[in-house]
Amino acid sequence: MTTAVWIAGIGMTPFGRHSGKSVGELTRWAVTDALRDCGADLGALDAAFFGTATQGALEGQHMISGQIALRAMGIQRIPVVNVENACATGASAFALAVNQVRASAADVALAVGVERMNVGDPERTMSVFDSAYDVSDPEALTRSLLNLGGEVDEPGLGRRSIFMDIYAAVARNHMRLYGTTQEQIAAVAAKNHDHASTNPRAHYRKSMTVAEVLAARRLSYPLTVPMCAPITDGAAAVVVCSEAGLRRIGAAKQVQVLATVIGTGSDRDTSTFDEHLTRAVSGRAYEQAGIGPDDVDVAEVHDATAFAEIMQTEMLGLVPLGEGGPAALRGETTCGGRIPVNPSGGLESKGHPIGASGLGQIFELTEQLRGTAGPRQIAHARIALAENGGGFHRGEEAVAAVTVLGKV
Numbered sequence: 001m002t003t004a005v006w007i008a009g010i011g012m013t014p015f016g017r018h019s020g021k022s023v024g025e026l027t028r029w030a031v032t033d034a035l036r037d038c039g040a041d042l043g044a045l046d047a048a049f050f051g052t053a054t055q056g057a058l059e060g061q062h063m064i065s066g067q068i069a070l071r072a073m074g075i076q077r078i079p080v081v082n083v084e085n086a087c088a089t090g091a092s093a094f095a096l097a098v099n100q101v102r103a104s105a106a107d108v109a110l111a112v113g114v115e116r117m118n119v120g121d122p123e124r125t126m127s128v129f130d131s132a133y134d135v136s137d138p139e140a141l142t143r144s145l146l147n148l149g150g151e152v153d154e155p156g157l158g159r160r161s162i163f164m165d166i167y168a169a170v171a172r173n174h175m176r177l178y179g180t181t182q183e184q185i186a187a188v189a190a191k192n193h194d195h196a197s198t199n200p201r202a203h204y205r206k207s208m209t210v211a212e213v214l215a216a217r218r219l220s221y222p223l224t225v226p227m228c229a230p231i232t233d234g235a236a237a238v239v240v241c242s243e244a245g246l247r248r249i250g251a252a253k254q255v256q257v258l259a260t261v262i263g264t265g266s267d268r269d270t271s272t273f274d275e276h277l278t279r280a281v282s283g284r285a286y287e288q289a290g291i292g293p294d295d296v297d298v299a300e301v302h303d304a305t306a307f308a309e310i311m312q313t314e315m316l317g318l319v320p321l322g323e324g325g326p327a328a329l330r331g332e333t334t335c336g337g338r339i340p341v342n343p344s345g346g347l348e349s350k351g352h353p354i355g356a357s358g359l360g361q362i363f364e365l366t367e368q369l370r371g372t373a374g375p376r377q378i379a380h381a382r383i384a385l386a387e388n389g390g391g392f393h394r395g396e397e398a399v400a401a402v403t404v405l406g407k408v
Contacts, residue, residue, distance in 0.1 A: 005101045007405070008108070008251040009038030009239035012363040015351030016203045017118050018233040023055055027069040027114050030235035030356075034110070038239050040249040042074050045239075046106035051083040051093035051113035052355040053390075057128045058119050069114070083355075086132050086390025087302065088262070089113055090236065090358025091401035095260040097240050107245030113360075114235035115353035125231055129161045132391040132398070144395050145169040147271065160219050163304060164228055166392050168220035171307035173271065175222065177322070180310060182222040184325030186213040188306035189227040189348060191334050196345025198375035203232050203351030213306075227306040232351030236359035238366075255369045258289035258383075259404040270395025278315035278387060278400045285385075285402040286317075293317030296339065296404075297381040298368050300361035302389045303346040309333075312387050313341060316402070335376055343368065343376040358388035358401065369407040382407045 011033025013026055021029075027050075035041065050066025061068065066082045085092040090113035097109040117125050133141050141162075149169025174180050190210045196202035208226055216224040246253060263281035273279075286292055293316060301316070303309035310324035318339050319327045327333060333341040344350045344364040347357055365384035367373040384405045391398030 003102045003104055003242055005098050005257040006241050006243070006246055006253055007238060007255040007257065007362070007366050008241045008246060008249065009034040009040065010237070010363045010366045011037060012201055012236040012360055013234045014201045015232050015234035015353055015360065018116060019118055021116065021233070023052065023059070023065070023114055023116050024069045024072045026116065026233065026235040027112060028073040030114070030237040031073065031110065031112055034237040034239050038249055038251045040108065040239065040251070044108050044249050045075060045078055045110050046108050047079045047097070047100050048075060048110040048112065049081050049083055049093040049096045051089040051111070052115060053084050053086060053089045054115050054117055054128045054354060057131070058117065058124065085399055087304065087354050088358060088388045088390035088399045088401045089355040090360065091386065091388035091403060092262060092358070094238060094359060094362055094403065095262055095401060097238070098257050098260050101240055101242050101245070107242045107248060109240050110237060111240070111359060112235065112237040113356035113358065115355045116233045117231050117353060118233050126161055129163050132163070134393060140394070141392070148173040148395060163392070164223055165220045167305040167307055168223050170311070171222055174273070174307070174311060177272070180325040182214065183210060184329045185222055185227060185306045185310065186210045187329045188303070188309045189213045191328065192303065192306070192342050192346040192349045193226065195335060195343050195376060196349030199345050199350060202345045202349055203230055204345070204349045223305055223307070227348060229304045229347040229352035232353045234351060234353040234356050236356045236363050238359055238362050253408045255366050256406045256408060257403070258291070258406045259285040260401070261285040261288060262399065262401045264399050265393050265396050267394060273311070273314065273321060276315045277396050278312055278389065278402070281400045282316045282387070282402045285404050289404040291383060291404065295383050296385045297383050298340045298343060298365065298378045299385045299387070300342055300344060300346070300364055301387045303342060303348050304352060306348055309341060309346065316385065316387060335378060340378050343373065343378060358386065361386040361388060362403065365405055369405060
């Protein structure tokens, strides 16, 4: 019989600019809040999984980042495993903590993710994204983008991550195949900026209209700045337990981890979306959880751009293939809609501190299932889904993680 795993505690800093905080201080903030949330102390932890994707590149702290950050706050002797898996780092740390408990190797495990990306050197920060594709064959990236999105002459667009060009090319391919429009992409961004306006932990908390999103500074077509995630600092932490662990710390059963699945891409024809990586990973997650897409009440998806939300809602089966854009324009994915997506504001508004983003999704969904999400609360939410992807290789994400949570 598989060991049941429960979310006992959650903690999350506000996402935004934390120029006065170190990685260690942000870590302490999130972990302390997660332990306080479940009534546990540091001595309750049996293992910890520490996620960061950029600290090595930006600060030179490679190899033992978790051991340093966690020991500074008093976490010692227990196993500490460092996790780096591109933008899916947070979800990967969570999956490892869950599997540690499932394997009966721990009763109480911690997953924490953290980034401090605003280091005063924008060029250096942007350079970290250049390692999230195959650096041994950069021409392959150029070929992939041309094959997907065609050649577009857009001079003078200004500084941006290479991933905005990647998402733009994939978006143009989707527009060609399914008739998705720039207005539909803008509707996603406007919806998420509106959701974030009621989230006290969000990087951006200003509502925007579709017209304002479309009129903003252009990035690579069809994307404008408000459609894209900002450079963000922050941390998030989750404590997971077996039933024995819950009894040990005195926490109640509230939110159960029904599935957590990670997958990598394959050598397939990526010019179409019918065999996309997230579709395969979510199928395994639904099977593991014993549910289907129609059972999901609320979702947090990896919207590093607004187009990505359209794509992922289709890949997760929340809407039919090609219907992500029209569904967003109709309001189906708002907090009051048929299938609320990114009630937190998503990465493009809540922010995207890479190693913390996946755990920030778990934080939001746990609040939704507990009924403590305030103005963003989705009524009667019982099944929640998170999708967290990262990197780019041969036409699609290099890694995708899907998590399913259930309310007791």
